[in-house]
Amino acid sequence: PHSGEPWQALFGDPSYHAQIEDMVNRSPGERQKVLVRMPAVGGECTRWINVDVRDDPRDPERKMFFLYDASEVQTLRQLLGETGKYQDLIGTSHSMQLVFQQIQDFSRVDSTILIEGETGTGKELVARAIHQASHRKEFPFIAVNCAGLTESLVASQLFGHKRGAFTGAVADQQGLIEAAEGGTLFLDEIGDIPLTVQTSLLRVLQEWEITRLGESRLRKVDVRVLAATHHNLANDVTAGTFRADLLYRIRVGRVLLPALRERREDIPLLISHFLSQYRATTGRPVEAVSNEALRLLMAYAWPGNVRELKHAIELAVIRCPQTIIRPQDLPPEVLNQDESLLVMPSEEMTPSHDKEKILSALKQTGGNRSAAAKLLGIARLTLYRRMSRLGIPARR
Structure with missing residues (x-):
């Protein structure tokens, strides 16, 4: 139909x-x-x-x-399928199902999309998935880490330059925008682009034309632009470090990637995937994790998100002398996490224990509720609701 x-x-x-x-x-x-x-x-x-x-x-x-x-x-x-895998993204949680649906929706159009999420959540994987599902998939996907470019280099890298445009420009050079012709340009950490370059980028998104450094000729380009950030760009606009008109241009559509602590139900699936990867690359016969190791992996807050989990499993596979990963094979920050903050199964959780955990987190963070929520591995609004239910004052 x-x-x-x-x-x-x-x-x-x-x-x-x-x-x-x-x-x-x-x-x-x-x-x-x-x-x-x-x-x-x-x-x-x-x-x-x-x-x-x-x-x-x-x-x-x-x-x-x-x-x-x-x-x-x-x-x-x-x-x-049955694996919870969508291209290189993995998850059966409700939040990831929404992300997969957004990828499907945004792959059908050429609109500029902003992918937002903490470091390590997989923003580039989302951009690649959108590209691979789009009509541009046979053309280049060019990823640019804006945070890794200096102000003196970023304009030349993006727009290209003419021979003699600056010291060291010994030949005409195509920029990355032109290199992505027909395909997708992914601007990772777009919030780190200098204001001077933001103006030129805005022109690209308005007119779809560029000028190489050192020349006056306008060159038409046909690219789809995807951008990503871990910043709150609205705050950057208020602070004067990001142009409001550029934000409106790049945020025609938005993909909000959840932190790993907000989709803990996906952790076993991710562990299984990474174990399979590292068995193949290391040749080590590690098949699974013990119940105690899994409890620690499920409880940890994962500030580095999926990337940190991937590296933790890689280290555990290297350390593991047998076929089952033990707690002592895990990274020290996972093994030695504060026992008072470990996530317990819901049937073991009591109001008094829940209150103790929250009070401990608030004490460790100096009363900063956002930081406490992150430490507990829950959303900030969830923390507020629990504090209200348990009679914990909002101001401490």
């Missing part, structure tokens, strides 16, 4: 028609969200959301579903 088809054509069994029509007619004349859970012709579709119904009761097409793609959920399920 395709977007815009009459709903009757989407289902083989006429008995479903009355059920759907009843759902559609409950609020006549209103634009409503409809949730459908039933088999569809040509495959099983377990969930359709954001279905818009025509407002006008006289419209002969009122009983039509306007779906973005009737097979979208099934397609995503097939892409993920």
Whole structure:
């Protein structure tokens, strides 16, 4: 089935028609969200959301579903398979399912997208996944780490230069924007680009043309720009270090990557994936982690996110003398973490223990609730709710 088809054509069994029509007619004349859970012709579709119904009761097409793609959920399920892996991204958590869906959505358009997340969450992997799912996948994917470029080099690196434009420019040089022609330019840590270069980059996004350093000729470019940051760029705008008009240009769409501590249910899946990787590259026969080692890995706050977990598993595989990773094989920061902050299974958690953990975290962070939430491995709003429920004063 395709977007815009009459709903009757989407289902083989006429008995479903009355059920759907009843759902559609409950609020006549209103634009409503409809949730459908039933088999569809040509495959099983377990969930359709954001279905818009025509407002006008006289419209002969009122009983039509306007779906973005009737097979979208099934397609995503097939892409993920049983492994929870989407290209090089891994996760079955709700937050990662949303990310995978955003990748699908944004791969269909050429809009500029801002990928936001802490260091180590996989922002470049998301950018590569969008590129690989897009019509530009046969063309280059050029990644630029803006944080690694000095102000004197960044303009030359991005826009290229003419021979003699500056000392050492012994030949004409194509910039990275031109090198990405037809494909995708990924600007990692875009918040670190100097203000002087931000102005030139804004022109690229407005006019899709560049000027190499040392020449006046305008060159048209056809690239898709994806950007990433771990900064709060809105704060940078307020501070005067980032242009507001550039922020609006790069944030047509947003992908918000969760921190690993906010999707702990994905940790066993990630561990399994990294074990498989390092078995292949090291030749060591490590098959699994012990229950105690897993408890420590699940409890740790992972300030470096997935990248830190990957390195922790690599070290453990190297250290492990047998087939099962033990606690002593783990990095010292994981092994020696504060026992009072270890995450306990929900059935073992008591209000008094929960309160002790929160008070301990607040004490260690000098009362900074954001830092305490990070230390506990929970969202800040979750911490606020628990403090309120346990009678812990907001100001300490």
